[in-house]
Amino acid sequence: MTNTPRITIAIDGFSSCGKSTMAKELARRIGYIYIDSGAMYRAVTLYCLDNNLIIDNTVQRDALAQAMENIKIGFVTNPTTGKQETYLNGVCVEKEIRTMRVSQCVSLVSQIDFVRTALVAQQRAMGEAKGIVMDGRDIGTAVFPDAEMKIFVTASARVRAERRAAEMEDADIDAIERNIAMRDETDMTREISPLRKADDAIELDNSHMTIAEQDAWLKARYNEVIERLNP
Ligand code: DC
Secondary structure (H helix, E strand, C coil), X not given: CCCXXXXXXXXXXXXXXXXXXXXXXXXXXXXXXXXXXXXXXXXXXXXXHHCCCEECCEECXXXXXXXXXXXXXXXXXXXXXXXXXXXXXXXXXXXXXXXXXXXXXXXXXXXXXXXXXXXXXXHHHHCCCCCEEEEECCHHHHHCCCCCEXXXXXXXXXXXXXXXXXXXXXXXXXXXXXXXXXXXXXXXXXXXCCCCCCCCCEEEECCCCCHHHHHHHHHHHHHXXXXXXXX
């Protein structure tokens, strides 16, 4: 299989539906780069919080526009864990970008046109050489509209809430479900690059699948694309 074509794989979908788990595993199996585009929006949000660019739930647009060129985001594989970690201006921020402090403000930042323009440009540069799996909300629609393989992942809000709750102690599943439904609404109704399934994306509802089943499903779709391109 020396001439297997290297392609671009876009995995979009709702929050907390296991996109990154399946995207990472596919990238590992086929030797591709994996990029978590949500981590990039989270890193910009952390920068804003640490530099007082969010005041009373409002992003200071002009100040952020000026700061954008000083915000350098990268991904580095941790040699001990083998896991990829997000860096902001040379500092590992992998843990901090997953905190509630960041989660609560990230949708304010990811709605901003010039933030999206800058991050989409970086994402395209990362994918220039192909051989990439990227997950997010607008990868198949805006970042890589020509991707050879596009997947759109869904799962019911209840199932996603149950999965989140299983990772926490004393979780209030109803409250989590309401929060998930609210974020779905924000993602789908925002003006710029709202979450939507690309016309040529394959939909996966993984509500009733195990991780092993969804990994196998994704690998099978990849095999089909490669077979089609390289019969
Ligand atoms: O996937 P996540 O929850 O880590 O994403 C964080 C936020 O960034 C979420 O509010 C949606 C937004 N996002 C986006 O607007 N576009 C992307 N390509 C990825 C994430």
